[in-house]
Amino acid sequence: MESFFICGGNKLEGELSIQTSKNAVLPILAGCILCEGEIVIHKFPKYDDTLTMLKIVEELGAKTYIHDDDVVIKCDSIQKSEIPSNLASKIRSSIFSLGAILSRFKKAKVPYPGGCAIGARPIDLHIKGLEQLGAKIVDKHGFLYCDGSNMKSAVVSLDFPSVGATENIMLASIFLTGKTKIINCAKEPEIVDLANFLNSLGAKIYNAGDSVIEIEGVQSLHGGEYTPISDRIVTGTYMLATVICGGNVTLNNVCYDHIASLVHKIKNNCCKVSIKGDKLTVIANKRPKAISKIETQPYPGFPTDLQPQIMSMLSIAKGTSVIVENLFESRFKHVSMLKKLGADILVNDKTAIIKGVPMLYGANVTCCDLRGGAGLVLAGLVAKGYTTVDDIHHIDRGYYRMEKDLQALGANIERITKV
Numbered sequence: 175m176e177s178f179f180i181c182g183g184n185k186l187e188g189e190l191s192i193q194t195s196k197n198a199v200l201p202i203l204a205g206c207i208l209c210e211g212e213i214v215i216h217k218f219p220k221y222d223d224t225l226t227m228l229k230i231v232e233e234l235g236a237k238t239y240i241h242d243d244d245v246v247i248k249c250d251s252i253q254k255s256e257i258p259s260n261l262a263s264k265i266r267s268s269i270f271s272l273g274a275i276l277s278r279f280k281k282a283k284v285p286y287p288g289g290c291a292i293g294a295r296p297i298d299l300h301i302k303g304l305e306q307l308g309a310k311i312v313d314k315h316g317f318l319y320c321d322g323s324n325m326k327s328a329v330v331s332l333d334f335p336s337v338g339a340t341e342n343i344m345l346a347s348i349f350l351t352g353k354t355k356i357i358n359c360a361k362e363p364e365i366v367d368l369a370n371f372l373n374s375l376g377a378k379i380y381n382a383g384d385s386v387i388e389i390e391g392v393q394s395l396h397g398g399e400y401t402p403i404s405d406r407i408v409t410g411t412y413m414l415a416t417v418i419c420g421g422n423v424t425l426n427n428v429c430y431d432h433i434a435s436l437v438h439k440i441k442n443n444c445c446k447v448s449i450k451g452d453k454l455t456v457i458a459n460k461r462p463k464a465i466s467k468i469e470t471q472p473y474p475g476f477p478t479d480l481q482p483q484i485m486s487m488l489s490i491a492k493g494t495s496v497i498v499e500n501l502f503e504s505r506f507k508h509v510s511m512l513k514k515l516g517a518d519i520l521v522n523d524k525t526a527i528i529k530g531v532p533m534l535y536g537a538n539v540t541c542c543d544l545r546g547g548a549g550l551v552l553a554g555l556v557a558k559g560y561t562t563v564d565d566i567h568h569i570d571r572g573y574y575r576m577e578k579d580l581q582a583l584g585a586n587i588e589r590i591t592k593v
């Protein structure tokens with residue numbers, strides 16, 4: 175088992191370039207299933223999740239190879255409409271391939287998806303959306319058997335602006351004759367990036383980023399090359415690491431708008447944040463102050479994927495803070511581990527009350543999920559003494575060699591293997 179061994183207390187100083195967004199690349203890889211010819215994705219992030227999604231596309235018949243930071247995907251040989259359970263069970267995003275496979279082959283056999291253990295994570299909105307386009311979907315023995323032979327453009331209305339369902343329905347409607355409208359869709363930057371990617375290959379997707387997206391059907395998508403957006407959650411994680419540890423850090427390759435909800439919460443409260451082009455600088459030199467209330471919301475609200483990291487910051491803040499987690503019911507699993515480090519947190523249903531303590535103390539903790547794991551690393555960076563964070567394979571799903579980034583900023587963190 176791999177773990178991080180952290181000696182807390184160092185300030186962070188320096189400059190880092192932010193990696194490409196995992197959550198942007200995953201649906202873009204599914205989008206490749208729709209294409210003819212060759213796709214080159216630049217600055218491909220080699221996270222565990224993106225590599226698994228690449229394997230799924232390979233499993234469908236694509237030839238792929240990674241060359242430095244690029245991945246090349248030859249899509250003409252895609253010929254299968256089924257994905258195997260062993261790959262799908264690793265990542266939730268395997269479900270995106272459903273819309274894309276249906277679009278290309280008018281049929282699909284896809285297993286129930288896996289992913290982070292942060293609650294029930296149903297896929298009813300994906301299924302209802304595809305059914306509104308005319309797909310017939312039968313759920314049997316852990317697989318979804320889908321017939322798309324009668325799919326037609328339509329108005330699809332989502333009960334909730336689900337990121338994954340919006341992306342799936344977009345992918346499913348690219349080749350449908352006429353105009354499809356998705357109402358109450360998600361507005362996340364990753365949705366806009368997927369639309370930009372597909373439009374660069376010949377799709378006609380309008381208004382991505384608004385709550386109603388329109389898709390005009392086209393006959394085919396050609397090959398091309400694309401550089402996806404940088405990772406706003408990795409950006410936010412390193413911003414919060416700087417606030418927790420104190421220091422002066424500049425992050426390159428940042429889109430300020432994508433991270434504005436976090437900046438709004440921490441600026442003037444405990445740090446200075448400035449932006450020049452795509453460089454964002456955080457300067458923090460005093461103990462953070464509590465934040466009266468943070469509620470996680472769909473974009474542009476405060477992201478659930480930064481909730482554990484900001485909770486680590488609030489654990490050492492002056493005063494009492496409240497976090498309400500509205501997106502996922504099991505997203506407080508890191509709390510028991512933060513308490514092991516000395517945090518004072520009370521959880522009642524979807525609300526956590528965090529009484530800031532002056533100091534956390536090193537201990538042995540275990541990651542339960544990707545973002546919770548990142549939160550524990552941040553707490554370990556400030557805790558007095560030594561912290562070991564176990565089961566970091568969860569963190570590797572969404573941060574490429576996190577320890578290297580943090581070492582570059584002066585943190586004392588090592589990857590170790592425990593036997």
Ligand code: UD1
Binds near residue numbers: 293295297301339503
């Ligand atoms: C995406 C992100 C994930 C992030 C989440 C919310 C990717 C690969 N993952 O996940 O990192 O935490 O957005 O910002 O982009 N829901 C249903 N039925 C459905 C689908 C969703 O009830 O069919 C519920 C979920 O349980 C959850 C909420 O809707 O409570 C939001 O989920 P959704 O926006 O779909 O998140 P994901 O696409 O899974």
